[in-house]
Amino acid sequence: MRRGMTLFRTIVVATALAAAVPAMAQQTRDGLNPTGQNPTADSVTEEFLFKQEPKIGGRVSIPDGKSANLIQPQGREYQAFREGWLPWIGGIAVLGILGLLTAFFLLRGRIALDDPGPDTGKKILRFNSFERFAHWMTATCFIILSLSGLNYIFGKRLLMPLIGPEAFGTLSQWAKYSHLYLAWPFMLGIAIMLIVWLKDNIPEKLDWEWIKAGGGLIGRGHPHAKRFNAGQKVVFWMVVGFGAAMSVTGVVMMFPFAVTDINGMQVTQVIHSLIGVVFIAGILAHIYIGSIGMEGAYDAMGSGKVDLGWAKSHHDLWVEEQQAKNASVAQLGTRQVPAE
């Protein structure tokens, strides 16, 4: 009798459980409470937190408050730019300008010296030693900064598969050192060039005439120009403007979080990288026209002296100025006695 009661109770409990479990499982799957209420309805949601601030953070005990940052959606946009857009923009900028220059060279060829004239073979000083020193210091720094900068974008994609992760790691470490340290002589060089060449690079009406005439690149004639033509002035202001922007953003990144927060740091890097690739493209064009693009142009920064015939063709008004200056100095030397 007692055994019979126990069996009966067991059957009753088992039946009740068999009926209850599927119903509970169903409720759990639906995320519903048996009472019909949502137990997390009043809890804080991610959406609610993002309405208060653009990021979600907590509290930490170490003095680095940034480590309390838990979620920052803006960082995903930055990452999409850094890993998605930037390599494409950089690749198109650098390869695009190389393609354009190659096409221009094939179409136009090297711009040759004019036919020999009475001034061919004579030399005139175009850039003194200090000017060339400032130019080459800035230029050599720029080349290393460009290569090490491009390594930030393309290194892991293009170089690492070729040389392996260990060599790439070592190379990138040294590239980073060179990027941070050569930035300083680069900035100094920009400042010196600004001071030395500013007076010769003020835009004027003559520049517009030079542009309208195609600058001598198109056609055969050479429009009038003073010490720097409109094209060179564009290069000068590009170097000064981009150089200043790269310097400011570079220094901000060199001292992380000293000036701005994480959003600011990311925006700074976006600006630095975008200007950087455009700067490289612009300087590639400058290197082209100063070397293989135009016969006689390299001498200006090589030895500092250019062919007088070349100078009269490309910078006729400047040659006149120089010759007038020399003539007045010579006159002073012969007719006036210097004060003692």
Next chain:
Amino acid sequence: MKVFVMSVAAAVALAVAASFLLNENQKFAYEAFATSGARVSEPGTNLVGPKWNGETTEPSGKKHGA
């Protein structure tokens, strides 16, 4: 050529000087973010040691947890 060599030498000299000046003003994370209540490990170490027995040796040779 002489001017070019001088400009490269000047760039290197200024870069080296910049490296010393910048390093003077920088701290490692384990120095900058450690407090009396929170110790940040030096690079290359962790809190449990290489054998996971709590014995750690900092790069400076200082022993912890022995």
